[in-house]
Amino acid sequence: MGARRCAPAHCGMAGLSAYRLHSDTVEGWVCNMEPETSRVVCIGGAAVDRKYRALATVRPGTSNPVTSERSFGGVARNVAENIARLGTRVSLVSIVGADDNGLALVSDLERLGIDTRHVTLSDAHATAEYVAVLQPDGELAVGLANMAIFDEITPALLRGIRPELGSAWIFADCNLPSETLHDLIGLARRQAFMLAFDAVSTPKVMRLPRDLTGVGMFFLNLDEARTYLDRPEVSPQAAAEALLARGAEQVVLTLGDKGLVAADSFGIATIAAFKAEIVDATGAGDALIAATLVAMLKDASLVEAATLGTVAATLTVESPVSVRPDLSLALLEATSSLRADQIFKRELS
Ligand SMILES: Nc1ncnc2c1ncn2[C@@H]1O[C@H](COP(=O)(O)OP(=O)(O)OP(=O)(O)O)[C@@H](O)[C@H]1O
Ligand SMILES: [Mg+2]
Numbered sequence: 633m634g635a636r637r638c639a640p641a642h643c644g645m646a647g648l649s650a651y652r653l654h655s656d657t658v659e660g661w662v663c664n665m666e667p668e669t670s671r672v673v674c675i676g677g678a679a680v681d682r683k684y685r686a687l688a689t690v691r692p693g694t695s696n697p698v699t700s701e702r703s704f705g706g707v708a709r710n711v712a713e714n715i716a717r718l719g720t721r722v723s724l725v726s727i728v729g730a731d732d733n734g735l736a737l738v739s740d741l742e743r744l745g746i747d748t749r750h751v752t753l754s755d756a757h758a759t760a761e762y763v764a765v766l767q768p769d770g771e772l773a774v775g776l777a778n779m780a781i782f783d784e785i786t787p788a789l790l791r792g793i794r795p796e797l798g799s800a801w802i803f804a805d806c807n808l809p810s811e812t813l814h815d816l817i818g819l820a821r822r823q824a825f826m827l828a829f830d831a832v833s834t835p836k837v838m839r840l841p842r843d844l845t846g847v848g849m850f851f852l853n854l855d856e857a858r859t860y861l862d863r864p865e866v867s868p869q870a871a872a873e874a875l876l877a878r879g880a881e882q883v884v885l886t887l888g889d890k891g892l893v894a895a896d897s898f899g900i901a902t903i904a905a906f907k908a909e910i911v912d913a914t915g916a917g918d919a920l921i922a923a924t925l926v927a928m929l930k931d932a933s934l935v936e937a938a939t940l941g942t943v944a945a946t947l948t949v950e951s952p953v954s955v956r957p958d959l960s961l962a963l964l965e966a967t968s969s970l971r972a973d974q975i976f977k978r979e980l981s
Pocket of ligand 2: 852
């Protein structure tokens with residue numbers, strides 16, 4: 633069947649009619665989108681990721697031959713790259729060290745057409761780095777993270793961009809220090825701009841205040857929601873409701889291969905994941921955020937937007953890189969048509 637309609641059978645939607653539906657299908661909606669007119673400012677982590685894969689089982693205390701690769705990561709940076717690839721104007725607000733990693737990271741952002749005017753160069757810290765040492769079969773042997781530089785993204789550092797915040801949508805990740813996250817929420821309450829957050833991890837989500845009034849969209853996974861709410865057994869739906877009750881306007885709570893729950897004051901929808909051939913799940917959440925925000929900027933409903941986000945996440949888990957270089961709205965549209973039946977089958981199984 634043509635399972636592309638965002639109908640209750642596919643979205644598990646409570647109160648679907650309350651959502652704005654501009655077209656019957658995601659494809660139809662993508663085709664009808666306006667040319668880009670808006671801008672997103674992404675604030676948070678930008679890092680260099682290094683992957684070292686051992687040629688034989690890793691032995692501690694000695695030299696291990698490896699193959700190595702470098703890529704760029706960090707939640708805000710990844711979201712910004714995905715947004716740029718989807719054709720929407722985007723700037724990154726972050727900090728890098730005055731070192732080779734930092735220079736390479738910034739020049740890559742410029743190549744992608746991302747506005748880097750507000751990427752600060754630190755003389756106190758090295759560019760954030762995540763190093764993964766993998767066993768020959770790909771299992772993580774040791775992970776090393778140097779993220780100290782993000783403590784420098786203080787409210788004072790953001791003061792310079794305040795005038796720009798009112799005119800754009802803001803996405804921030806919880807790599808930011810707690811006082812900066814609190815400051816952004818205070819600003820969003822006063823200036824009423826769209827502020828979206830990603831939890832990043834279970835320890836980092838605790839940097840957010842209890843009162844989420846002013847938060848327009850909150851992206852997080854179930855573990856992060858349970859930690860933040862201090863309710864280890866809470867169901868995804870009850871967690872989403874609790875986050876709305878704390879003041880978030882919209883919640884996108886992801887569930888890995890089980891999809892996601894999208895909630896706002898109109899109701900709660902569950903959107904199943906597509907069947908995917910997993911190559912590397914890194915970056916799925918970031919792609920989902922980017923595509924959801926781009927769709928919402930173009931006036932899609934929350935359910936339409938999160939469905940497009942799910943398509944972007946699927947494409948990302950099927951890729952070895954954390955941001956697909958071939959990502960585009962056209963690819964999302966084509967994939968959405970091709971995979972429509974799979975999302976339906978999965979939800980029934
Ligand atoms: N194994 C999978 N099969 C199909 N889709 C998946 C799978 N894992 C993740 N996804 C898709 O990616 C979305 C986000 O995944 P997940 O809930 O794992 O986010 P996350 O824990 O925040 O991950 P990240 O480490 O990328 O931040 C899911 O809602 C789903 O659409
Ligand atoms: Mg995540």
